[in-house]
Amino acid sequence: MELTEQHRIYWQKNLRITSILLAIWFIVTYVVGFFARDLNFTFFGWPFSYWVAAQGAQAIYVLIIVYYAHYMNNLDKEYGCAEVEED
Amino acid sequence: MAGTTPKGTGGMFAASSNVAFKKQLNKIYAWYTGGFIAFVLVLAVAEQMGLSRAWIGYLFLAATVLLYAGIGVMSRTSDPAEYYVAGRRVPALYNGMATGADWMSAASFIGMAGTLYLTGYGGLAFIMGWTGGYCLVALFLAPYLRKFGQFTIPDFLGARYEGNLCRFLGIIAAILCSFTYVVAQIYGVGLITTRLAGIPFELGIFLGLGGILVCSFLGGMRAVTWTQVAQYIILIIAYLVPVIWLSIVQTSFPIPQLIYGYQLEKVTAKEEVLLKDPKELQVRAIYQERADVFAAKLKDIPAALVADKADAEKKVADLKAANAPADQVQAAEKALASVPADATKAKEVWTKAKAANEAGTKPLAGMPRQAQQFAGDPNGDDKARIAFDTSRRNFLALIFCLMVGTAALPHILMRYYTTPSVKQARESVSWSLFFIFLLYFTAPALAVLVKYQVFNVLVGTPFDQLPAWIGQWAKVDAALLSVVDINKDGILQLGEMKIGGDIIVLATPEIAGLPYVISGMVAAGGLAAALSTADGLLLTIANALSHDLYYKMINPNAPAATRVLISKILLVIVALAAAYVAAQKPADILFLVSAAFSFAAAAFFPALVLGIFWKRATKWGAAAGMIGGLGITFYYMATTQPWLRSVFNVTAPVELWWGILPISAGIFGIPLGFALIFVVSYFTSAPNKEIQILIDHVRYPTLRGDIDTAGT
Numbered sequence: 001m002e003l004t005e006q007h008r009i010y011w012q013k014n015l016r017i018t019s020i021l022l023a024i025w026f027i028v029t030y031v032v033g034f035f036a037r038d039l040n041f042t043f044f045g046w047p048f049s050y051w052v053a054a055q056g057a058q059a060i061y062v063l064i065i066v067y068y069a070h071y072m073n074n075l076d077k078e079y080g081c082a083e084v085e086e087d
Numbered sequence: 088m089a090g091t092t093p094k095g096t097g098g099m100f101a102a103s104s105n106v107a108f109k110k111q112l113n114k115i116y117a118w119y120t121g122g123f124i125a126f127v128l129v130l131a132v133a134e135q136m137g138l139s140r141a142w143i144g145y146l147f148l149a150a151t152v153l154l155y156a157g158i159g160v161m162s163r164t165s166d167p168a169e170y171y172v173a174g175r176r177v178p179a180l181y182n183g184m185a186t187g188a189d190w191m192s193a194a195s196f197i198g199m200a201g202t203l204y205l206t207g208y209g210g211l212a213f214i215m216g217w218t219g220g221y222c223l224v225a226l227f228l229a230p231y232l233r234k235f236g237q238f239t240i241p242d243f244l245g246a247r248y249e250g251n252l253c254r255f256l257g258i259i260a261a262i263l264c265s266f267t268y269v270v271a272q273i274y275g276v277g278l279i280t281t282r283l284a285g286i287p288f289e290l291g292i293f294l295g296l297g298g299i300l301v302c303s304f305l306g307g308m309r310a311v312t313w314t315q316v317a318q319y320i321i322l323i324i325a326y327l328v329p330v331i332w333l334s335i336v337q338t339s340f341p342i343p344q345l346i347y348g349y350q351l352e353k354v355t356a357k358e359e360v361l362l363k364d365p366k367e368l369q370v371r372a373i374y375q376e377r378a379d380v381f382a383a384k385l386k387d388i389p390a391a392l393v394a395d396k397a398d399a400e401k402k403v404a405d406l407k408a409a410n411a412p413a414d415q416v417q418a419a420e421k422a423l424a425s426v427p428a429d430a431t432k433a434k435e436v437w438t439k440a441k442a443a444n445e446a447g448t449k450p451l452a453g454m455p456r457q458a459q460q461f462a463g464d465p466n467g468d469d470k471a472r473i474a475f476d477t478s479r480r481n482f483l484a485l486i487f488c489l490m491v492g493t494a495a496l497p498h499i500l501m502r503y504y505t506t507p508s509v510k511q512a513r514e515s516v517s518w519s520l521f522f523i524f525l526l527y528f529t530a531p532a533l534a535v536l537v538k539y540q541v542f543n544v545l546v547g548t549p550f551d552q553l554p555a556w557i558g559q560w561a562k563v564d565a566a567l568l569s570v571v572d573i574n575k576d577g578i579l580q581l582g583e584m585k586i587g588g589d590i591i592v593l594a595t596p597e598i599a600g601l602p603y604v605i606s607g608m609v610a611a612g613g614l615a616a617a618l619s620t621a622d623g624l625l626l627t628i629a630n631a632l633s634h635d636l637y638y639k640m641i642n643p644n645a646p647a648a649t650r651v652l653i654s655k656i657l658l659v660i661v662a663l664a665a666a667y668v669a670a671q672k673p674a675d676i677l678f679l680v681s682a683a684f685s686f687a688a689a690a691f692f693p694a695l696v697l698g699i700f701w702k703r704a705t706k707w708g709a710a711a712g713m714i715g716g717l718g719i720t721f722y723y724m725a726t727t728q729p730w731l732r733s734v735f736n737v738t739a740p741v742e743l744w745w746g747i748l749p750i751s752a753g754i755f756g757i758p759l760g761f762a763l764i765f766v767v768s769y770f771t772s773a774p775n776k777e778i779q780i781l782i783d784h785v786r787y788p789t790l791r792g793d794i795d796t797a798g799t
Contacts, residue, residue: 003783003790011786018226025222029215029490033483036208036460037475045348047458053211054531055344058218058524065225065520069513072230076510081787083508 010079017071021064028057105507109178116181120320126150131604140603144284147607151321151614152298155314159302162310167647170307170654171238171630172504177312179511183518185315186502188322188619190217190493190523192268193275194680196322196616199527200595201588203534207457209478210534212485214527218520219486220493223692225516228494229503231699231785233512236504239627240497240691241635246781247698248706249774251640256713260690261497261631264683265624266665268496271680272621273669276614282563282593283610292666295618300662303622304655311622312505318615319522325612326526326592333536333599343532350539351458357542358456361581367450370573370582374447381441388430388437399423447573452581457538477746488753492684495691497631498623509788537591540598546581553579556597560590568594625665629658681750682724689716689756697764702782708768716760723752 032039036049043051076082130143164170177185195217203210235243240261245254273292280291302310334343337350361367384391403419427433446453455462461482463474493499502519506512545553550572560568567587570579593613596605633654638645645653693712697704725731727741728749747754784794 007783007787007790014786021222021226025219029219029486030483033215033486034479036479037465040460042352043348045350045352047460049460050208050211050351050458051348053208053215055528057215058528061219061222062517062520062524064222066517068225069510069517072513073510076788081789083510083788 006079007081010075010081013075014072017068021068024060025064028052028060032057105176105178108176109181112178112181116316116320119317120324123321123324127604127608130607131602134602134604141285143604143607144610147611148280148284148294148614151611152294154317155298155618156301158314158317159305159310162313163305164307164309165648165651167238167651169309170651171634172501173307173309173312175236175505176507177505179506179514180518181316182312182502182506182511182515183520183522184319185312186499186515186519187522187526188315188319188615189502189623190499190519190620191322191526191616192620192680193272193279193613193617195526195530196326196613197275197279197589197592200530200533200537201591203531204538204586204591205454205588207455208460209455209482211531212482213489214531216486216489217493218523218527220490221516221520221523223490223494224499224503225513225520227696227699228500229512229516230509230788232500233503233506234509234785234788235781238501238504238634239630240500240695241631242639243698244694244709245635245639247778248694248704248709249778250706253694253706253709253713254635254639256710257691258631258635260686260713260717262628264496264687264690265498265627265631266661267679268683269621269624269628269661269665270668272617272624273665274672275617276621277669278589279593279610279613279617283607283614288672289670292670295614295621296662296666299618299621299625300659303626304658307651307654308501308505308626311626314622315619318619322612322615322619323522323525325608325615326529329595329599329601329605329609330529330533330536332601332605333540333595334532336599337536337539343536344528347532347535351535354535354538354542355456355458357539358451361542361546362450364580366574366576366578366580367582370580371448371450373573374444374582378441378444378448381437381444385434385437385441388433392427392430392433395426396423399426447582452584452586457535480746481748481751484747484751484754488685488688488751488757489681491688491692491757492686492753495687495695496684497687497691498620498627501627501630502623533595534591537595537598541584541586542581545584546579548579549577550579551577554597556594560594621665625658625662628661629654632657632661678728678730678750682728682752685720685724685751685753685756686717688753689720689760692757693760693764697761699782699785701768702779703768703773704764705768705771705774707771708764708766711767712760712762712764715763716756718756719759720752720756723755724749727752 032049032052036053039049039052040047042048046054073082130138130146134143166174168174199210199213202213232240232243235246237243237246241254241257244257245251247253273296276295277288277292280286280295281288284291286294302314330343331341334346335341338346340346384395399419399422403416403423406416406419427436461475461478463476463478464471465475466472467475503512503515506515545557550570553570557568557570561570564587567590569585571583572579573583574580593606593609596603596609633650637653638650690713693716694704694709697712698709723744725735726737726739727743731737731749732741744755780794783790
């Protein structure tokens with residue numbers, strides 16, 4: 001089971017996308033949370049930071065996970081790491 | 088393991104190929120959903136024709152518990168792969184639904200909207216924490232654990248960190264957090280069955296337990312998975328229907344999640360009015376007077392006690408002398424008997440009474456303003472600034488602990504062992520969060536709509552015209568709901584109503600004026616939420632004991648059938664132990680649930696994540712990290728949380744670190760866990776070649792010449 005250069009690139013790309021998505025997760029949760037009092041402008045009736053905490057953040061979490069699954073499933077195929085599924 | 092021919096005995100959930108299997112599942116659950124809706128409609132018609140409320144309650148209870156038991160019977164198995172991981176062929180979508188039900192406990196279903204009603208923006212920490220954690224599950228754990236593909240979380244720790252030390256720590260931590268959590272679920276089952284069918288609390292616990300046990304005892308993970316899917320469908324319908332109805336009543340728009348921003352504006356405007364309302368101020372002033380009376384008594388307890396006793400005795404004597412009616416004399420005698428017996432008792436009773444009355448002096452019945460982020464004021468005086476900073480720090484810390492805890496609870500992570508492939512494990516996390524999202528983005532809407540209803544319909548209503556449900560709920564438990572005309576004006580003020588968070592969801596159908604059948608459905612939904620979580624937790628504990636402790640550590644030669652049998656026996660024992668603890672009604676049960684998150688976060692998360700992402704992490708590093716993380720979390724809670732302080736007899740004054748509340752104790756344990764793993768690993772020798780191969784094995788969905796770690 002020797003790791004090839006391909007495998008190393010695969011893992012690097014995985015780490016990169018993981019960090020990017022984690023950064024988005026962090027900003028949506030903690031940066032918006034930290035400045036919640038300042039981000040108080042009205043957004044369809046909600047104060048903006050209230051809306052983010054109640055709906056916006058969750059929607060972004062779902063998108064993060066869906067995008068990660070999509071990205072990684074493609075990466076598996078591209079770098080020959082995909083499983084053979086018996087459908 | 089993908090596509091392995093299933094060996095189970097149940098006909099309904101056994102199929103040859105994954106695609107055919109999924110098609111069959113779609114068909115079964117479509118019929119099932121239709122059947123459930125038809126059942127509710129039939130009961131609705133029957134209600135109009137005069138079916139009593141008690142019978143509606145019985146029918147809902149009996150039908151759902153029998154249904155769950157029936158699924159258990161149909162998916163019975165004694166094959167380890169079926170019993171522990173449902174044969175690893177649960178499609179992503181269905182695993183997502185099952186995880187949703189597994190995840191959403193009585194606390195999510197019943198408690199969360201209530202918390203949001205009572206605490207406003209502060210409560211959103213739970214919404215973000217309990218959803219955002221799935222990002223960590225998806226990015227750091229689920230696909231890798233699926234590739235590793237054994238049965239339990241301690242399995243991974245044992246394999247990655249060479250041997251039984253970390254496995255054993257994992258077993259202890261898994262039992263610690265799962266047991267506290269399962270006690271809370273069974274307690275919730277007891278509450279709901281009591282309310283739904285009017286049967287005694289203890290009997291309710293054992294009825295609910297019967298449903299859980301038939302299911303998980305006979306079919307293990309397989310039965311639990313298919314039951315959880317069924318439970319998810321019931322709980323989401325039950326949660327959404329009343330909120331949609333309430334939204335139509337208030338705004339004539341059927342999607343509450345889109346529209347409640349405007350209701351929030353109205354609630355905020357009304358808060359402004361209520362804050363200045365003279366009648367509200369009058370109620371608060373009366374509470375202040377009462378609190379002052381107790382404060383004065385507490386200054387000189389012996390003297391006040393003598394005076395109280397003399398007063399009460401005099402009143403009895405006077406009434407008797409004046410030949411007053413018997414009931415008045417009895418009342419006076421009762422008052423005399425309730426005078427505290429001695430100074431210690433008096434101090435306790437009066438301190439409590441003072442605190443209760445002081446609570447009544449707070450604006451808006453003690454609720455912070457719904458849309459206000461954090462307490463205090465960053466531009467105010469020193470006190471307001473500190474209040475603001477502490478409140479914000481605690482909010483963020485709580486989110487962090489709940490998120491990391493979510494990504495470390497063994498009963499959730501275990502679910503990702505059941506998918507057919509790594510690819511499906513990734514997709515399954517998306518579905519999990521989507522199904523959880525459906526409920527979680529509705530809860531804040533529910534809280535705001537109910538608050539609008541209370542502010543605009545209830546407050547200002549004359550006492551003799553209050554809706555009937557208020558009296559009914561007050562009878563169930565005065566701690567959940569009580570209304571008293573404090574200022575004797577005959578009209579309900581907000582300050583005169585005390586409402587417990589736990590009834591908001593259960594009472595929503597009545598608040599919205601829906602027929603009783605919907606109340607029954609909501610209670611059945613709460614039951615589904617509690618039972619599904621309890622199922623998953625019981626399996627986690629029983630598997631940790633039978634698979635990890637007995638099979639892997641004590642008797643590695645045990646045949647498959649023995650292992651499954653032992654697991655089943657342990658399941659019953661653990662369930663009975665949990666029911667026994669729940670029947671004692673432990674006081675701080677909600678705290679224990681939140682504590683489980685901090686424990687799981689500190690114990691598992693650093694060791695699991697570094698085990699996958701850092702090849703240099705060693706056995707001793709992981710052990711130090713798990714012990715240190717769990718240790719400091721436990722220490723902080725034991726020295727700061729009132730109930731634990733009394734359990735451990737801590738008398739030193741409470742010292743909060745940076746003002747962090749005990750519920751977020753994991754905020755110290757998680758970084759310490761990471762730090763210890765880093766430092767200790769550097770000073771111990773690197774893991775051997777086999778471990779390096781294992782790590783590569785979990786990192787890549789397929790590798791040429793790959794090893795096979797899947798459990799059989």
